[in-house]
Amino acid sequence: MSVDQLSQGRKEEMAEVSNTAxxxxxxxxxxxxxRPYHCTPTLLAAQALPLLGHMHPPFIxxxxxxxxxxxxxxxxxxxxxxxxxxxxHAGMEAAVANLLEPGxxxxxxxxxxxxxxxxxxxxxxxxxxxxxxxxxxxxxSVAELKAAVAQHKPAILFLVQGESSTGTHQALGDxxxxxxxxxxxxxxxxxxxxxxxxxxFADKWGVDAIYSGSQKCLSGxxxxxxxxxxxRAVDKLKGRKTKPATYNLDxxxxxxxxxxxxxxxxxxxxxxxxxxYAMREALAIVGEEGLQAxxxxxxxAHQLLWEGLGELGLEPYVADPKDRLVTVNTIKVPEGVDWAxxxxxxxxxxxxxxxxxLGPSLGKVWRVGVMGFNARPMAVEQVLVAFRRGLVKQGWKxxxxxxxxxx
Ligand SMILES: *Cc1c(COP(=O)(O)O)cnc(C)c1O
Numbered sequence: 001m002s003v004d005q006l007s008q009g010r011k012e013e014m015a016e017v018s019n020t021a022x023x024x025x026x027x028x029x030x031x032x033x034x035r036p037y038h039c040t041p042t043l044l045a046a047q048a049l050p051l052l053g054h055m056h057p058p059f060i061x062x063x064x065x066x067x068x069x070x071x072x073x074x075x076x077x078x079x080x081x082x083x084x085x086x087x088x089h090a091g092m093e094a095a096v097a098n099l100l101e102p103g104x105x106x107x108x109x110x111x112x113x114x115x116x117x118x119x120x121x122x123x124x125x126x127x128x129x130x131x132x133x134x135x136x137x138x139x140x141s142v143a144e145l146k147a148a149v150a151q152h153k154p155a156i157l158f159l160v161q162g163e164s165s166t167g168t169h170q171a172l173g174d175x176x177x178x179x180x181x182x183x184x185x186x187x188x189x190x191x192x193x194x195x196x197x198x199x200x201f202a203d204k205w206g207v208d209a210i211y212s213g214s215q216k217c218l219s220g221x222x223x224x225x226x227x228x229x230x231x232r233a234v235d236k237l238k239g240r241k242t243k244p245a246t247y248n249l250d251x252x253x254x255x256x257x258x259x260x261x262x263x264x265x266x267x268x269x270x271x272x273x274x275x276x277y278a279m280r281e282a283l284a285i286v287g288e289e290g291l292q293a294x295x296x297x298x299x300x301a302h303q304l305l306w307e308g309l310g311e312l313g314l315e316p317y318v319a320d321p322k323d324r325l326v327t328v329n330t331i332k333v334p335e336g337v338d339w340a341x342x343x344x345x346x347x348x349x350x351x352x353x354x355x356x357x358l359g360p361s362l363g364k365v366w367r368v369g370v371m372g373f374n375a376r377p378m379a380v381e382q383v384l385v386a387f388r389r390g391l392v393k394q395g396w397k398x399x400x401x402x403x404x405x406x407x
Contacts, residue, residue: 069283091211162194167330177206219372313398
């Protein structure tokens with residue numbers, strides 16, 4: 001092959017790269033999509049380090065540091081934290097499969113697709129599922145949750161803190177944990193879209209089990225699910241009459257890989273070594289920034305986003321301001337606007353991802369994530385620019401009632 005041919009091949013290769021990789025890190029802004037756009041750069045570097053053996057003492061040390069970092073993340077003194085090898089769904093399944101025995105009652109708060117999935121999942125593990133429903137875009141009052149717990153005395157009350165399909169934030173304090181305790185109920189919470197973005201206090205609120213994901217507010221690669229259990233939850237796990245119907249996610253076995261009950265480790269599965277490197281780095285970054293500062297940064301980015309959206313005449317899908325989730329923002333698609341065309345234009349022009357709705361909000365909203373590495377003014381401004389251009393392109397005129405200047 002001549003040098004000319006070589007360089008021609010190189011040019012084609014580069015053309016291919018620039019067609020697919022729009023910016024060095026790929027498109028901006030994950031709403032709640034499956035791809036972890038904008039992974040924190042140092043996490044990518046951590047992931048590229050040489051692989052240690054999954055039972056090798058230096059790797060066990062990394063796992064121990066992860067447990068410690070998670071205790072801070074969850075705001076708990078409980079020794080029972082770990083990463084499930086798998087995405088948020090693996091955390092979800094681990095929580096249900098290990099804490100619910102066949103025939104036991106579980107109340108599932110359903111106000112979007114995540115509650116729906118947990119209701120489905122609990123049925124597969126032969127739970128007696130009671131669905132507590134709220135309209136999409138609404139949350140449950142603590143009073144109604146307490147009343148449902150007192151009435152049914154379920155083994156589990158399951159709630160989603162950040163419903164990313166509709167953009168709602170479920171309140172978990174105000175004595176809900178105590179009410180669950182009094183009824184012999186375990187309080188289990190999905191924080192996949194919210195952990196690190198909004199306040200969470202596992203011990204103070206009396207939460208018994210929590211799972212999350214690595215690729216949302218922790219801005220990591222997908223593949224590890226932060227997980228927590230209270231002493232009460234562990235007592236339930238150890239006292240089960242039946243084995244969990246999943247081997248892969250049996251926490252009695254996974255616990256011995258993470259050293260929950262005794263210092264020596266035993267093999268259950270191969271931990272996702274590179275993803276754990278990235279998670280240890282992510283947790284170190286959280287420690288450096290501090291949770292309070294991290295929550296404040298997310299809130300500020302959310303406020304900046306809504307300031308800009310308001311100026312464009314766009315409105316929130318979630319009616320009650322106290323129910324609005326900081327990390328996943330749902331924006332009403334105005335009449336006469338083609339949401340998909342706007343999203344496509346944002347991607348084609350700016351490599352900015354503006355997700356559409358999911359489940360009950362499909363076709364009604366755009367969803368914009370303000371999460372982790374993207375919860376900063378630059379990323380927010382880029383999204384606003386993309387919205388402005390997309391709306392202008394479609395000739396959309398904001399209602400005069402908004403009282404703002406025309407686009
Ligand atoms: C993304 C998400 C999940 C699922 O997480 P995966 O990592 O895709 O398995 C679960 N719950 C909520 C609230 C989410 O936003």
